[in-house]
Amino acid sequence: MPLTCTIVLLWLTLIPFTISASPELPDMGAPSDTVFSPEEEKRLGEAFYRQLHQQVHISQDPEIQDYISSLGGRLIAHSDVANRSFHFFVVMDPQINAFAGPAGYIGVNSGLILATQSEGELASVLAHEIAHVAQQHLKRAFAAAKQLALPLAAATLAAILLGAQSPELGQAAFIALQAGSIQHQINFTRSHEQEADHVGIQILSASDFDPRSMPTFFERLQQSTRFLGQDVPEFLRTHPVTSARIADSRARAETFPYRQYPDSLAYLLTKAKLQVLTATDLTELRKSFNNQRQQGIEFQQAAASYGLALALKAQNQLEASRQMLTVLLDRFPDQPQFIHAMAQVELVQGQTQQALSRYQQALQRFPAAQVLKLEYAEALLETRHFQSARQLLEPFVATQAPRQPIVFKLLSRAYAGLGKAAESHRYLAEYYYASGDLEQAIFQAALARKLATGDRILEAIAKQRLKVFRAEDKARKQR
Numbered sequence: 484m485p486l487t488c489t490i491v492l493l494w495l496t497l498i499p500f501t502i503s504a505s506p507e508l509p510d511m512g513a514p515s516d517t518v519f520s521p522e523e524e525k526r527l528g529e530a531f532y533r534q535l536h537q538q539v540h541i542s543q544d545p546e547i548q549d550y551i552s553s554l555g556g557r558l559i560a561h562s563d564v565a566n567r568s569f570h571f572f573v574v575m576d577p578q579i580n581a582f583a584g585p586a587g588y589i590g591v592n593s594g595l596i597l598a599t600q601s602e603g604e605l606a607s608v609l610a611h612e613i614a615h616v617a618q619q620h621l622k623r624a625f626a627a628a629k630q631l632a633l634p635l636a637a638a639t640l641a642a643i644l645l646g647a648q649s650p651e652l653g654q655a656a657f658i659a660l661q662a663g664s665i666q667h668q669i670n671f672t673r674s675h676e677q678e679a680d681h682v683g684i685q686i687l688s689a690s691d692f693d694p695r696s697m698p699t700f701f702e703r704l705q706q707s708t709r710f711l712g713q714d715v716p717e718f719l720r721t722h723p724v725t726s727a728r729i730a731d732s733r734a735r736a737e738t739f740p741y742r743q744y745p746d747s748l749a750y751l752l753t754k755a756k757l758q759v760l761t762a763t764d765l766t767e768l769r770k771s772f773n774n775q776r777q778q779g780i781e782f783q784q785a786a787a788s789y790g791l792a793l794a795l796k797a798q799n800q801l802e803a804s805r806q807m808l809t810v811l812l813d814r815f816p817d818q819p820q821f822i823h824a825m826a827q828v829e830l831v832q833g834q835t836q837q838a839l840s841r842y843q844q845a846l847q848r849f850p851a852a853q854v855l856k857l858e859y860a861e862a863l864l865e866t867r868h869f870q871s872a873r874q875l876l877e878p879f880v881a882t883q884a885p886r887q888p889i890v891f892k893l894l895s896r897a898y899a900g901l902g903k904a905a906e907s908h909r910y911l912a913e914y915y916y917a918s919g920d921l922e923q924a925i926f927q928a929a930l931a932r933k934l935a936t937g938d939r940i941l942e943a944i945a946k947q948r949l950k951v952f953r954a955e956d957k958a959r960k961q962r
């Protein structure tokens with residue numbers, strides 16, 4: 484075990500959060516940093532993100548994660564908050580929703596991505612959320628959460644932002660009151676919405692997305708509830724859309740010269756993959772992909788073929804899937820999604836060596852491709868190449884921010900395969916901690932400590948992590 488890894492884990496140890504001594508709500512005019520220090524907000528954001536894993540299914544698909552991060556990153560780079568850290572992620576939920584949590588954690592539901600008809604529409608939602616963060620519209624809500632112990636504050640914010648009724652929140656009238664006060668401040672006012680639209684349109688245009696996408700998407704959301712009698716999307720509950728607001732953003736967007744903005748291939752592929760992952764009827768979906776393959780421009784056709792290949796694989800029609808992917812790889816030999824999909828088909832077909840060398844060759848051409856590395860590591864684990872998987876995964880622990888549960892889970896599997904039980908449980912503990920499951924984290928860390936007898940460094944790490952997990956668990960249970 485390299486020493487660097489140990490140091491990073493020790494360094495990342497959190498100091499338990501305490502309940503704030505001043506329960507006063509801040510004045511609107513108060514400088515926000517006196518309300519919540521950046522370090523405190525960062526800690527709240529991390530706890531919020533961990534907690535969220537307990538309440539919703541956050542996509543651990545490296546390709547989906549990579550796409551939403553790149554899209555968010557592109558927008559941030561063209562905003563006033565380019566120096567702040569943000570983290571974008573996808574929640575696997577059919578509800579049309581997107582939300583900004585503390586410390587720049589921005590979540591977007593798969594349902595919202597699938598409801599967009601262009602990449603600009605998806606970008607406009609992210610730009611709008613970024614604008615709420617940049618304009619500090621959420622500071623008061625987060626400050627209200629400061630009255631609670633950290634794990635509870637994180638859980639409360641998560642429940643409110645998701646629009647979910649958390650049973651945990653219903654238990655105490657005190658918490659309900661707090662939640663109400665925070666909820667009130669997360670339902671943005673009209674002026675907040677307008678401001679977020681204005682700033683968002685600036686960000687869109689600067690990032691080379693169509694500023695008209697914003698009024699177009701919001702208009703469609705509003706119409707879908709008005710004419711189709713559907714439930715109001717969660718997004719509209721917290722971000723009220725009025726006709727006046729749409730007209731205002733439309734007028735603003737129209738000041739930019741009109742031109743075409745083609746969707747990126749990555750956007751179309753992400754949508755196709757999400758369609759397959761969330762499909763209730765794969766046969767119907769295949770028909771729809773088959774129709775789309777005959778229409779549109781090249782990227783749209785390629786995305787439809789890719790969706791069809793994934794659906795075929797999901798239905799175990801491996802030869803048909805392989806044929807589809809062969810054609811795609813002829814045309815786009817370097818497209819990582821196609822390389823991965825083909826390798827996955829080969830693995831199921833038992834062509835292990837072919838699949839593994841496909842990843843190796845791709846990584847030789849693109850040594851910095853983090854997504855391919857993770858996917859290759861997973862393939863190595865499945866084919867029992869534990870040592871190589873471990874070597875590939877370990878650098879992720881030091882570099883990934885925020886901590887993605889999947890990396891710890893894979894590392895735990897690698898160590899289990901190598902017969903190193905203590906290490907395996909230690910990483911399993913980190914997996915559960917990153918997923919917000921403190922009880923399992925405590926159980927696994929205790930096991931790691933017990934099994935680490937003789938390995939003093941590992942024993943010390945397990946002991947210290949146990950202390951952190953227990954302190955947080957205690958704070959969570961304080962009511």
Ligand SMILES: [Zn+2]
Nearest residue numbers: 671676679722
């Ligand atoms: Zn809004």
